[in-house]
Each structure stands twice: as structure tokens, then as C-alpha cells.
Amino acid sequence: MEAPDEQLMLAYRDGNAAAFETLYLRHRGRLFRFVLRSVKSRATAEELFQEIWMRVIEARERYAPQARFTTWLYTIAHHRMVDHWRRRGLSLVELDEQDPPGDSPDPARQLEAREALARFAQALEALPVAQREAFLLHEEAGLSIAEIAAATGSNAEAAKSRLRYAVAKLKAAVEDD
């Protein structure tokens, strides 16, 4: 039976480097895809991904298993993403209300619009940041509504609303196929 994430993180906090490696390998793919599909630029995604893990490493002394490790991990990721969007000139309100700049459909992608997958990817990219984040946290990271709310610093109603809007838009893109 595999050790729970929380136990591994506590072991790492206490100096067990192997515990961190297990934890990292368990979460690296999902976290990377969460970041990559949030920013679209692979280089930026790699940079943010590394910074998130570095923050995990730095915060190990303060770690206390008050919630699932996944929630804690994606809370750190969320804060790092917010910093990223702020640096790009977006406010928290804009995260919820507007598409991030640079999200206008790429001409090359419009040419591939008939391909269902591309349409879906485009729809995902076109989502407002907060909705896309809620969708990715739910779909990729497996967080519940309450956990999404905790990770993003919002309430459950807002998290649920964002997730429903995101799923509805993506569903529309799928059904357009």
C-alpha cells in the first residue's frame, strides 16, 4: 500500500529526501499539465512549474497536514499563477471576468478548427482564467468543489459557478464537433 501524500510530505519535512521524490513523481505530470494549460507557453509553464516545487520545498518546515496534500500543493500553484497573471497586468477581478490578453485564436489554430481536439483545446484556452483554473483543478488535479475553493481562496459557490461555466463552454465545443 502506497504511503499517503501527507505522510510523505511529513517525512520529507523531517529530512527524508526519498519521500519527496516519491511525492514529486506522483504529482509532477498533473501539476505540469495544470500549469501548461493555464499559460500555454511551454517555457513559461516549465518556469512556473519549477517555482511551484521550489516553494513546496521551502515551505516544508511549515507544512501541517490540515488538508489533503493536493489541496496544499495547488494552493501554492494558484498563488504562483496569480503572481504570474498580475505581472502580466491582470487583476483578480479580471481573472474572473475576462480572457487573458493574448488568448485570441491563433490563425494557425483557426485553420485546424475542424479538428475536434483543436477546437476543444481552443475552447479551453479561451476560458477566463478563473474558470479554466477551476476546470483544470477539478479535471486534472481531482480537487472537489470545496478543495477548489480552498486552493483558490474563494468560496464554494464561486468555485462551483466557475466550474459549471467552464464545463458548459467546453461541452458546447465538444458538441459542435
Add this chain to the structure above:
Amino acid sequence: MTDERDPKVSRRYRELGAEDPPAGLDAGILAASRRAVETRLAPLVAPTGRRRWYFPVAAAAIITLAVAVTVHVERQQPDAESITPPPPSAPESRTDALEAKKDSAPQAELRKAKPAKPPATPQPLSRAADAVQERGSADAQPESRVRSAAQAPARLLGQVAKAESPEAALERIAELRRQGKHDEADKALAEFRRRYPDYRIAKEMLKKVERQR
């Protein structure tokens, strides 16, 4: 947990692929995690370095203390002028015998002061030492001062013991002798001999401190 997933959306999302971070990034992050643990152990290593200072500092403290004690002891030694050649052993032994005989009276008083202790075989010098120790205990416990009347000889011995020099102690004994307090003087003289066994009392001073027949 409320699942807001739509099966079609979820399936299409999975079709996007499963991109993973590059191996180089993995290696960098894992190396950083190991370094962090190693640096966390740093405080455990640091005391080893600090311990290197403990021994020189401790040695310096011991040497300083030893020098201070040596200087203090040298200052406590009697002046060479007051030291006289040892008198013939016979008179001294006679004097000691006399003192032992005279100690019987203060011993009785000491036993009164300590009724809990069973009476022992008369041992004047050791009993006097006990009295000095009792005096020290009395200083540490104020309530025991209530019994000061019963402990007068012990207090006297304590005063002798606390005298700054043997000469001062002898002067005090001589003063007691002049005041006619011969029992106290005998007791103090016995304590003096116990404390300063190698001290040779000048003949003139000996006349002043010993009980004259």
C-alpha cells in the same frame, strides 16, 4: 464530493495528451529537494564547529580559577614574622591535653543545642568542627537563630573560623581570656589549633591565649 465532470468533456480533455515536464527539470527539482534537506542538517553540524571552542574556553577558565585560588591562598598564609620556631613538643602536648580537658564544658552546651543527636564519646576537636558546621547551617536558616543563646559557643567558633588571619584569631582569644571568658577562650583555642595545626604561636602570645594555672 460533487462531481461536475461531463463525460464527453473529460474524454476530450484526456485526448489532449499527457505532457510531462522534461527530465532535466525533474532532475533539477529533485536535486534542489535533496540540497534543502542537507542544508537542514547544517545546524547539526555547526555545534561540532562550536565545540572546538569549548575546550580552549574551558581550559582558560580553569587556569584562571586555579591562579585566582592560588593567589588567594597565598594571601591567607601567615606572615613570616609571626612564625616562630617550634617550641619543645612536651609543653605543646601538655597544652593540648589541657585543652581537651577544658572542652568538656562547651561540649555539654553543644549537646543541649542539638538534643536530637545522641551523646557521643567526647572528641573535643571533631565536636568543635561539628559546631562550626552547625554555625554554617544556622547562617543559611534564619529560624535557627532563635536558638542563639544555646549556640553561643558555636557562634564564637564561627567567628574564630571567619577571622581574617591567625593573628586576629589569637588576639580575639587573648581578649576573651582577659575578659575572664576562659571556657570560650579554651574552645576557641582548640578550634584555632584544629584549623591551623602547623601554626607556631609565639611564646608571648601563648601566655595570653592559654589558661594560666
